[in-house]
Amino acid sequence: MTTNLLHPDKWVDLYADYLFNYAVARVSDAETAKDLVQETFFAGLKSAKNYKGDATERTWLIAILKRKVIDHYRKINSKKGKAEVRINYSSNSDSDGDWLEEQVADPFSTLENDFIENEELGLAIQECISKLPKKQSLVFNMKTIQGVSTEDICKELGINPSNLWVMVHRARTALMGCLNENWF
Amino acid sequence: MISCEEAAKICNKAQYNEAPLLEKLRLKLHILFCNTCSKFSKKNTQLTSLCDKADLRCLSESEKVEMKEKIKPEL
Structure with missing residues (x-):
């Protein structure tokens, strides 16, 4: 190695x-x-x-x-x-009861799994983005993550809209390929 | 009938809600006959929903430049 x-x-x-x-x-x-x-x-x-x-x-x-x-x-x-x-029964109420039993996580809840999975997904996407050529990752980030308008990106980077869409296309195609094995 | 290249472009725009209705109809029609574009469109849409789900964050270019400047003396 x-x-x-x-x-x-x-x-x-x-x-x-x-x-x-x-x-x-x-x-x-x-x-x-x-x-x-x-x-x-x-x-x-x-x-x-x-x-x-x-x-x-x-x-x-x-x-x-x-x-x-x-x-x-x-x-x-x-x-x-x-x-x-904190040893109050609940931070937002005065009621008392069998608090330990009532405060445990719902065993059937999948919310925390979703959270973990989404974070893994986010890191996987970031990893793929970092493999893109600099210009493509820049355009993709601005467009997809920061939500900058096409017009503003063109102005800031000094490119025309068809350049922009070509770069978006290449970035998206590369990301689909990169994420393919695990996430689609 | 539009070309596959054109279809892909419309499909990409549609991911950012920037495709006009008429273009979207053209894309739909193209997809009916074109297997490759149909697959591409499906995956592209999936990519959009994955990105939404992941709640991606990133630093702006100016923030990155600032970071680079700060670590420069240490390099």
Whole structure:
């Protein structure tokens, strides 16, 4: 097996969105998530010499980001003082009852599975997007994720609409191929 | 009858609700006779719903440039 090498100059283009999606699902605040991604890159650069090349670059960065997310929660917890343990029956009512039994998760609920599955799907899509040529991923992101209008994208990138649709077509075709095995 | 290339273009536009009604009808007609485009259209629509379901987020280009600038001195 060939050992992996780090290419920090490409990190932002290749992994920023992937890491951002991962972070946003955990801290549910875009600004904080962005900061965590930035910190991850700093930490990655600092400890680049410790990278052994066993894991891929992305896996390695995700591992750092995980630590950053945990640190983030430690920090906000210590700001508030001690972590608070609620022993009320329910935070939004005064009623009492057999609370443990009534508060357990519904065993038939599939909501949390949906959440996990959707996050995996999101990361799978991001991974595929990062394999696209730079221009295509840029157009696809703006159009599909940020929802920028065709007109505005053309103006910003200095292209004409038929250029844009050609790039969208190529990006979408590539994504269909990339996602094919697992998700269709 | 429109070409497959044209059909694909309309199909892509339709994913972003940017295809006019008349074009969509042309696409529908094309799909009736063209197996390849029918498959493409189905998958393309699926891709759209997958993207919706995944609730994708991304950083804007300017945010990425800012990030690059910040890590540059450390490179």
